[in-house]
Amino acid sequence: MFKNLLYLAFSLFILASCGGSTNEKTETTIKDSLPAQVNTQKKNILIFGNSLTAGLGVEPEEAFPAIIEDKIDSLGLPYKVTNAGLSGETTAAGKARIDWILKQKVDVFILELGANDGLRGIPVSETENNLQSIVDQVKAKYPEAKLIMTGMQVPPNMGAKYASEFSVIFKKIADKNNMALVPFLLENVGGVPKLNQSDGIHPTAEGHKILAENVWMVLKDVL
Template sequence: MTLIVFAGLFAACSNNSKSDKIVDNDSAKNGKAEVTTPIKTILFFGTSLTAGYGLEPTEAYPAVIQQKIDAEKLPYKVINGGLSGETSAAGKARIDWLLKQKIDVFVLELGSNDGLRGLPVLETAKNLQSIIDKVKAKYPDVKIVIAGMQMPPSMGAKYTSDFKNIFPQLAEKNNAALIPFLLDKVGGVAKLNQADGIHPTAEGDKILADNVWVVLKPLL
């Protein structure tokens, strides 16, 4: 911090006082005070897909959503609550810590790691509902968005069908907005995925952001 001599400090204080008077006079003339819009919070809660595995933080789709928000001059800030390897059970245990801050919009992207491990569909659905219940109990006015996920055919026809149905069912039950399939136009497209074939590239995450934005924007 720069040290300021007494004389300079005195002069600065005198100038500030004059400026305050000018502002006050202008406000009195206009008859209105400047109003600031409070910033609301969007929490993205999910797996490595949300965390942006293998990407720069600015390339993960929640960060791209923040860029879209800023371009629209909307009063929202994005918090990326993604964690690589997260299951629905682990998410249920972790959500309480993140709810210490006020949440206005909650985007839930969990379940894919459950599916890849072949965990029971009913167990995944129950855990996701528990997470939603915790969020709604803490913030009753929160707007909820659920990101739908799908499993590859190798998991079996019945399992893939039952898993896919988790998300629209949860959305209907909780009056939540639904992203039908987060990885739409990206899943299975080699050039849009990293070498592991699972996690999108930066270009892929831009498409994920578009998939989310078309559902999220009307809620803001």
């Protein structure tokens, strides 16, 4: 074995002394034989919303965006989740904020806004226009991004006409912009006392698990 090592060393010395062209060919052959570098950079899922996304009243790791990221990590999918939720956010405020948020690369955009508009009785047409403006800005900046809309409803005390008109704008915008749709983010959580905090609006940690599942049912097909 020692003789073989001496022979290999001598051969390499001879190759190295045979001129630059041979050496360059050898380096090229070695480089070509190496495995391609694996791209480990993860794509970004941006969830843009209000206190429901921000996880008001629960720990950050208990909010539904964090639960979704845990799910993605467990499956080994090449995505990370950015929680861009801001408590109290209306669609008008979101429209003003989205340009700054889009400074980071977005591969999947999940829009969760409108609940605060509904609770304040903001005209449905205004909410619809603001949501469309947000979508337009995302599409202009990242035309290849996949888009998801989360639907929302308002309580009946806002008036039957308003509640009806409000609930349909999310599907309307989703259809218009070829967005996947989560029909109602708070499905199986809204109006269930044990799954909501004392304010009756914001989900508990258990409630957020259901929100995560509601979103995941749509998101998994997009990914």
